[in-house]
Amino acid sequence: MIAFQDQLFTLETDHTSYLFRVTAFGHLEHIYYGERVPDGEIETLLTKHVIMQGSSVQYDAQKDDTYCLDNLPLEWSGIGSGDYRQTPIEVKLADGTYRTDFVYESYEILTGCVPMETLPSAYDESNQTQTLIVTMIDRAGGLKLLLHYTVFSATDVITRRAVLINTGEASVSIRRIMSMQLDMENEGFSLVTFDGAWIKETHRHDRTLKYGQYVNSSVTGASSNRHNPGFLLYADGATQSHGRVYGFNLVYSGNHFGLAELSPFDLVRVQLGINPHCFDWTLESGGHFETPEAIMTFSTDGFNGMSAHFHDFVNQHIVRGDWKGKERPVLINNWEACFFRFTRSKLLRLARQARRLGVELFVLDDGWFGKRNDDHAGLGDYEVNRKKLPRGMKSFAEEIRALGMLFGIWFEPEMVNPDSDLFRAHPEFAVTTPGRTPLLGRNQLVLDLCNPAVRDYIVSNVSNILDDAKIDYVKWDMNRHISDAYSPMLANQGEFYHRYMMGLYDVFSRIFRQRPQILLESCSSGGNRFDLGMLCFSPQVWSSDDTDAIERLKIQEGLSYLYPLSTMGAHVSASPNQQTLRQTSISTRFNVASFGCLGYELDLKHLTMLERKEVREQIAYYKQYRRTLQYGRFLRHDTSKKNKVYWQTVSLDQSKSIAGVYQPLAQAAEGNDILPLSQLGENKQYRMQTKGQRVFIRRFGGLINHLLPFTINPNGALFRWADRLYAMNDCIETYTASGKTLMQGVHLNNQFIGTGYNGNVRMLGDFGSNLYAIEQLPDSNE
Numbered sequence: 001m002i003a004f005q006d007q008l009f010t011l012e013t014d015h016t017s018y019l020f021r022v023t024a025f026g027h028l029e030h031i032y033y034g035e036r037v038p039d040g041e042i043e044t045l046l047t048k049h050v051i052m053q054g055s056s057v058q059y060d061a062q063k064d065d066t067y068c069l070d071n072l073p074l075e076w077s078g079i080g081s082g083d084y085r086q087t088p089i090e091v092k093l094a095d096g097t098y099r100t101d102f103v104y105e106s107y108e109i110l111t112g113c114v115p116m117e118t119l120p121s122a123y124d125e126s127n128q129t130q131t132l133i134v135t136m137i138d139r140a141g142g143l144k145l146l147l148h149y150t151v152f153s154a155t156d157v158i159t160r161r162a163v164l165i166n167t168g169e170a171s172v173s174i175r176r177i178m179s180m181q182l183d184m185e186n187e188g189f190s191l192v193t194f195d196g197a198w199i200k201e202t203h204r205h206d207r208t209l210k211y212g213q214y215v216n217s218s219v220t221g222a223s224s225n226r227h228n229p230g231f232l233l234y235a236d237g238a239t240q241s242h243g244r245v246y247g248f249n250l251v252y253s254g255n256h257f258g259l260a261e262l263s264p265f266d267l268v269r270v271q272l273g274i275n276p277h278c279f280d281w282t283l284e285s286g287g288h289f290e291t292p293e294a295i296m297t298f299s300t301d302g303f304n305g306m307s308a309h310f311h312d313f314v315n316q317h318i319v320r321g322d323w324k325g326k327e328r329p330v331l332i333n334n335w336e337a338c339f340f341r342f343t344r345s346k347l348l349r350l351a352r353q354a355r356r357l358g359v360e361l362f363v364l365d366d367g368w369f370g371k372r373n374d375d376h377a378g379l380g381d382y383e384v385n386r387k388k389l390p391r392g393m394k395s396f397a398e399e400i401r402a403l404g405m406l407f408g409i410w411f412e413p414e415m416v417n418p419d420s421d422l423f424r425a426h427p428e429f430a431v432t433t434p435g436r437t438p439l440l441g442r443n444q445l446v447l448d449l450c451n452p453a454v455r456d457y458i459v460s461n462v463s464n465i466l467d468d469a470k471i472d473y474v475k476w477d478m479n480r481h482i483s484d485a486y487s488p489m490l491a492n493q494g495e496f497y498h499r500y501m502m503g504l505y506d507v508f509s510r511i512f513r514q515r516p517q518i519l520l521e522s523c524s525s526g527g528n529r530f531d532l533g534m535l536c537f538s539p540q541v542w543s544s545d546d547t548d549a550i551e552r553l554k555i556q557e558g559l560s561y562l563y564p565l566s567t568m569g570a571h572v573s574a575s576p577n578q579q580t581l582r583q584t585s586i587s588t589r590f591n592v593a594s595f596g597c598l599g600y601e602l603d604l605k606h607l608t609m610l611e612r613k614e615v616r617e618q619i620a621y622y623k624q625y626r627r628t629l630q631y632g633r634f635l636r637h638d639t640s641k642k643n644k645v646y647w648q649t650v651s652l653d654q655s656k657s658i659a660g661v662y663q664p665l666a667q668a669a670e671g672n673d674i675l676p677l678s679q680l681g682e683n684k685q686y687r688m689q690t691k692g693q694r695v696f697i698r699r700f701g702g703l704i705n706h707l708l709p710f711t712i713n714p715n716g717a718l719f720r721w722a723d724r725l726y727a728m729n730d731c732i733e734t735y736t737a738s739g740k741t742l743m744q745g746v747h748l749n750n751q752f753i754g755t756g757y758n759g760n761v762r763m764l765g766d767f768g769s770n771l772y773a774i775e776q777l778p779d780s781n782e
């Protein structure tokens with residue numbers, strides 16, 4: 001998988017090759033990253049530099065007057081040696097200078113992954129991976145640099161990171177250090193980033209690379225809802241299922257920096273690492289600094305091919321603990337049902353209703369501790385609020401378990417309200433900058449995780465509750481960006497953001513590594529910290545505070561480029577939606593949330609009897625196909641119809657598949673709809689059937705009078721009453737065919753277009769949707 005011969009490093013995964021070589025001057029010249037190619041044929045792949053580019057600086061004019069770092073694809077670079085693209089490293093050396101020029105010294109190839117000391121990273125239980133460590137040296141600066149490459153062959157992922165060692169006698173200051181750099185020839189690349197804000201996370205944005213730099217970064221202290229650390233580059237013409245796509249991501253939850261730079265010589269430089277914003281790390285003599293781990297993949301099978309690599313990689317090499325690969329429970333969360341206003345009996349009623357519908361886990365969200373009756377007070381305190389839970393947490397947990405459900409609770413341990421016992425006793429625990437008034441966000445301050453006493457406080461308080469009440473699930477929240485970055489614990493404030501992250505990972509390790517049975521779902525006002533660092537601790541992440549099904553199409557689809565369905569918390573909530581006021585049917589809400597880790601987050605008592613029946617059927621359906629919906633191969637389908645979204649997930653043995661058809665906006669006199677399917681066994685026989693769902697008569701308003709022998713007022717009480725008792729069944733289509741035929745696209749029945757109704761009409765309208773189950777028939781093997 002990894003070889004070194006004639007100064008050439010060859011790294012191979014099942015379907016990709018990654019090649020670079022040591023040049024005559026000791027630099028690492030990148031040669032190729034792409035589809036797997038035969039060994040020993042690099043001549044045609046090399047970037048040629050047989051002449052000198054005008055106004056360039058020659059590295060060694062006497063030995064080779066065409067050797068110039070500015071037009072060489074490089075695995076690493078420095079400052080002051082003629083490469084005028086973005087440097088991956090900026091170190092202020094002991095003598096006050098910045099020039100660094102790292103050249104090759106040695107290499108070693110190890111079996112397995114090399115765990116990190118301070119940060120989470122990918123792992124491999126089977127030891128089938130190999131790691132290459134290339135040692136580079138900058139003798140004049142007294143620096144050594146270890147470039148790590150770990151090859152995860154079966155998932156077609158290569159991870160990269162760097163370790164800088166100060167071999168000099170005095171300390172140096174690291175002002176920038178990337179985890180990876182990759183230079184490639186431009187293929188008409190477009191860059192895809194996943195951006196947004198609170199309640200509109202991870203929307204996909206594309207732009208074609210032009211000369212100059214595009215930076216995808218965060219400075220909020222977290223990986224952020226503004227720009228997810230993961231990004232993609234695709235060659236002109238790539239689609240969901242075809243074409244050349246590169247993917248990059250970072251195993252880190254703090255400020256990140258991603259770069260795509262198109263140089264004047266048409267080389268594309270990709271970098272990813274810690275954001276240099278306010279970063280300044282003192283590296284003492286003899287000390288070393290390790291960067292977070294970056295991950296890269298490549299596929300010729302379009303975006304879906306690229307995502308498949310990332311999905312398998314996350315499921316197998318990032319997520320860990322007892323819940324790895326395990327089916328996740330269907331949960332009820334009381335947040336959007338109650339917000340801060342609940343009592344023990346209200347919660348128990350909700351739990352009982354949920355249990356009757358098939359829910360398996362009850363999650364008690366914010367508001368159970370301290371004086372937390374709104375978001376102005378209580379964060380930092382752990383005393384159970386006895387007005388709400390008079391018998392305490394342990395007894396409440398037992399009551400929930402007695403109903404046959406698992407029990408989970410919400411914490412926001414990184415924060416403190418000024419109105420809390422903790423802040424009154426320890427104001428110095430909060431992050432503030434001396435001489436300045438600290439800024440509040442959601443009425444709270446950030447706790448200083450650089451301070452070991454703060455970390456101990458969190459670890460002991462959270463652990464006590466977890467053990468005392470035998471908590472099965474934790475939602476770990478973090479609801480504001482960091483400001484006032486400063487810690488009295490640090491001599492150098494340029495270390496604050498990164499040390500905060502190391503502190504957080506320390507807290508997670510101490511609490512959860514010894515309690516692997518707890519299912520941790522991380523959250524940060526929804527998807528403000530949806531990243532691979534978090535996923536090393538929490539197998540799932542709350543995708544967004546936006547539970548509107550139509551908005552979720554964009555959010556969950558954006559996430560799906562980088563993260564598997566098993567990581568996405570997705571809930572059915574009330575309609576009209578609390579973030580958008582949009583009204584959607586209970587079926588569409590389920591049809592979107594079922595592609596992920598399903599939960600319900602609404603007051604079930606407000607559902608009509610028929611809606612409750614619908615929910616019970618949804619949960620049963622979800623459980624029947626849960627493995628496919630959480631761990632199947634997820635596919636986004638291209639469509640020429642702008643008003644459609646098509647999703648599909650296929651079990652890894654291709655015996656089951658669920659397809660979702662979503663129509664964000666109806667179109668008058670809509671033409672035929674063809675459901676795209678792929679990744680089925682060509683010669684397998686399947687039966688495909690629409691999931692049954694009710695169409696509530698309130699959707700039809702006065703139209704209902706065309707169906708009835710008498711007329712009723714569509715705004716009257718009788719109509720509302722009838723709606724509670726009676727619903728129509730949406731059209732069910734059933735087909736039997738081979739995978740080969742199904743994959744040509746399934747021509748679906750007509751939609752309702754106002755010219756009549758019968759049981760074969762698909763009733764979509766605005767925000768309509770259907771799910772289809774495709775199951776292999778017994779005895780039909782390829």
Ligand code: GLA
Binds near residue numbers: 542
């Ligand atoms: C954040 C979370 C929500 C909920 C609230 C509670 O906004 O994202 O899901 O837990 O906090 O305050």
